[in-house]
Amino acid sequence: MVEDTSIDWSRAPLPGERKPRRGDVLEAELHGFDAKGRALGTCGEYRVELRGGVPGARVRAEVTKRRGQRIRARLLEVLVESPEAVDARCEHFGTCGGCTLQALDYGVQLEHLREHVSGAFAAEGLADVAVERVLPCDDPWAYRNKMDFTFGTQRWVVVGEQGDKPRDFALGLHVGGLYRKVVDIDACPIQFAGADEILADVRRLCRAQGLVPWDVVEHTGLLRHVVLRKGMATGEIMVLLVTATEAAAEIQPLVAELVRLHPEITTVVQGIHGRAAAVATGDQYLNLHGAGFIHDQLGGLIFRLSAASFFQTNTAQAERLFEVVINAARLTGSEQVLDLYCGTGVISLLLAGRARQVVGLELVEEAVRDARLNAQANDIHNVSFLAGDVLVALLDPQTAAPDVIVVDPPRAGLHPKVIPAILERAPRRLVYVSCNAKSAARDAALLVAGGYHPGPIQPVDLFPHTPHVECVFSFESGGPRLGQAPMS
Numbered sequence: 001m002v003e004d005t006s007i008d009w010s011r012a013p014l015p016g017e018r019k020p021r022r023g024d025v026l027e028a029e030l031h032g033f034d035a036k037g038r039a040l041g042t043c044g045e046y047r048v049e050l051r052g053g054v055p056g057a058r059v060r061a062e063v064t065k066r067r068g069q070r071i072r073a074r075l076l077e078v079l080v081e082s083p084e085a086v087d088a089r090c091e092h093f094g095t096c097g098g099c100t101l102q103a104l105d106y107g108v109q110l111e112h113l114r115e116h117v118s119g120a121f122a123a124e125g126l127a128d129v130a131v132e133r134v135l136p137c138d139d140p141w142a143y144r145n146k147m148d149f150t151f152g153t154q155r156w157v158v159v160g161e162q163g164d165k166p167r168d169f170a171l172g173l174h175v176g177g178l179y180r181k182v183v184d185i186d187a188c189p190i191q192f193a194g195a196d197e198i199l200a201d202v203r204r205l206c207r208a209q210g211l212v213p214w215d216v217v218e219h220t221g222l223l224r225h226v227v228l229r230k231g232m233a234t235g236e237i238m239v240l241l242v243t244a245t246e247a248a249a250e251i252q253p254l255v256a257e258l259v260r261l262h263p264e265i266t267t268v269v270q271g272i273h274g275r276a277a278a279v280a281t282g283d284q285y286l287n288l289h290g291a292g293f294i295h296d297q298l299g300g301l302i303f304r305l306s307a308a309s310f311f312q313t314n315t316a317q318a319e320r321l322f323e324v325v326i327n328a329a330r331l332t333g334s335e336q337v338l339d340l341y342c343g344t345g346v347i348s349l350l351l352a353g354r355a356r357q358v359v360g361l362e363l364v365e366e367a368v369r370d371a372r373l374n375a376q377a378n379d380i381h382n383v384s385f386l387a388g389d390v391l392v393a394l395l396d397p398q399t400a401a402p403d404v405i406v407v408d409p410p411r412a413g414l415h416p417k418v419i420p421a422i423l424e425r426a427p428r429r430l431v432y433v434s435c436n437a438k439s440a441a442r443d444a445a446l447l448v449a450g451g452y453h454p455g456p457i458q459p460v461d462l463f464p465h466t467p468h469v470e471c472v473f474s475f476e477s478g479g480p481r482l483g484q485a486p487m488s
Contacts, residue, residue: 010044020046020071024063027079030055032112035438037100037467046071051176052094054103055112056082084108089141089189095156096183097176099190099465110134110461113469117459120437124445129473130456135324137317140190140464145232145296146313147191148280149199150174151206151213151223152182169213171203171226180216190465192230194264198239201261202226205254214244216278222247224273225280229305231296232315236266238294240307242282244274255288266290269307281308293370298322299350301378308366310343314462321433321460321470322350328431328455328474329404331355338402338427340390340418341409345371347433348383351406358383359402361393394421406431413439423450430475435462440471447475 007017009026020026028041028048032055039053050061050073058080061073088094088102101109110133118131137143155170156178165184172185184203187196206223214221227240239258243251255268267290271282285292285307293306298318305311312318325347331337331354339348342360344367352358352375360383362368368387375383386393393399405427407414413436414422422430430452434440437459444454452475460470 009046020063020066022063022065025060025076026063026071026073027058027060028073030057030059030082032115033101033104033467035116035467043071045069048073050075051100052103053078054082054085055108056084091187092173092183092185095158095175096173096185098173100176101467102465106136106140106464109465110136113461113467114459116467117437117457117469117471120441121444121457123438124441126441126444126448126454129444129454132456132458134459134461134469135317135320137314137461137464139316140461142190142193143314143316143464144191145315146227146229146311147188147195149185149226149228150182150278150280151221151225152180153213153215153221154180154182156181156183166207169207171199171206171213171223191228192232194237195228195230198228198237198258198262198265199226201258202239202241205257209250209254211250211254219276222250224278225271227280227307229294231294231305233297234295234302235264236294236296237262237264238305238307239265239268240271240280240282241268241288242271242273242280244272246270246272246286252288259289266294267292271307298346301346301349301374303344303346303349303374304370304377305344306366306370308364309370310364310367311346312462317460317462318346321462321472322347324458324460324472325406325431325433326350326354328458328472329354329406330429330474331404335403336400337404337406338399338425340394340405340407342371342385343367343408345374345383345385347406347408348385349374349378349380352380352383355404356382359399360385361390362387363389391415391418391421394418394425401425402427404429404431406433408433409439411436411439414443419443419446419450423447426477428477430477432471432473432475434471435468437469437471440473444473444475452477 026043028043030039030041030053032040038049041048048071052075060077065072084105152170156175170182172183175181212221214224225242229238268288270286272284273282335355337355337358339360342362348358348360365387368385371385455474457473462470
């Protein structure tokens with residue numbers, strides 16, 4: 001007897017009728033997307049999640065997993081197009097795991113991002129905190145000043161593809177939801193102009209030399225990542241090649257030929273990373289061409305960027321983001337400011353001209369070195385940078401209580417022990433910069449419980465066509481703390 005897989009799960013279930021299972025086909029109405037960019041929809045009493053759908057569409061999908069009332073599915077067919085759908089510009093859209101919102105009208109993307117921020121804060125009991133309209137990116141294409149690409153031993157093969165590309169060599173981005181599969185990226189419309197050609201030549205030269213990609217399961221091979229980075233204001237370009245070992249005899253000829261083909265490349269750095277973790281960084285860095293760093297500009301200041309330095313990937317939108325931060329800090333020139341997770345010192349240096357003194361704290365020593373050099377290059381003397389753990393510095397009695405604290409933590413948000421340490425320091429004002437609304441809302445609730453009053457939230461779209469959004473908001477305490485001794 002053949003089992004019926006055509007049950008209509010959108011209606012009320014009949015007595016004894018089974019639930020959806022892997023391989024079943026259903027129809028769903030899509031209405032939004034989640035924090036990972038997956039389309040969200042409903043089919044009767046079930047919540048459906050799938051990649052590639054556009055809110056407003058009705059689709060047919062195949063169930064890949066069910067847990068309770070939640071279904072993961074694979075898009076099979078669009079039955080009714082969404083009025084909010086647009087043609088995706090990228091040829092790899094739907095396969096590549098990035099830019100999951102590219103088929104959604106950009107203005108509608110911004111509306112959904114605002115809803116995500118509002119929902120995250122409402123879930124933490126902060127529904128009354130105002131969320132402003134998202135500041136859009138003037139040009140949502142070719143905006144990224146940095147792209148990380150992965151080498152792989154399992155290339156994603158498109159059905160019916162022509163040509164003789166090897167299946168055991170890939171350089172590109174991961175397939176959505178598949179750890180081992182890598183899409184060969186021929187063109188990426190969000191990376192800076194000229195990057196496609198550099199990436200293509202890196203791929204061609206590596207294949208011509210017979211260099212072996214890293215196998216993420218066997219932990220063998222040489223080639224791991226390529227990072228392309230450009231100073232959008234200066235035009236300087238860095239290529240970071242991450243390998244498992246130094247392999248100088250193989251890597252140096254590759255670099256020499258790449259620079260010959262692309263004289264626009266300012267510097268090439270090799271990162272040595274032999275551990276299992278799949279991250280585009282090195283435990284050791286070797287300068288193979290040029291100075292080993294590039295420069296970019298923000299807010300009229302120039303910044304030095306080394307291979308491991310963090311810098312916002314959208315330079316134009318970063319200008320707008322930091323304008324929001326400056327306005328939220330509301331400095332008068334007499335304040336002492338503590339900048340936590342300061343990276344290469346961008347926020348610290350932009351605030352220094354409006355404060356009495358600024359101290360930046362950062363764990364990554366290479367970033368702190370760049371921050372100090374950036375202060376020197378911009379002739380700024382009322383700022384200092386300390387390398388070390390943020391929590392240790394906050395608990396150190398030698399660190400004087402600041403008037404204003406600025407935090408720009410990683411996606412995970414503030415460490416649970418950092419928030420009590422901030423409350424103990426009792427700054428008059430705290431400015432929070434976040435790339436993850438969920439962790440920001442969690443931290444905001446704890447700060448509110450500690451007696452701080454939140455101001456409006458200003459989202460800024462630094463990552464068009466993705467579900468990620470930056471947010472800036474501030475907190476006020478009761479009394480001012482001006483006029484204290486300078487921080488050490």
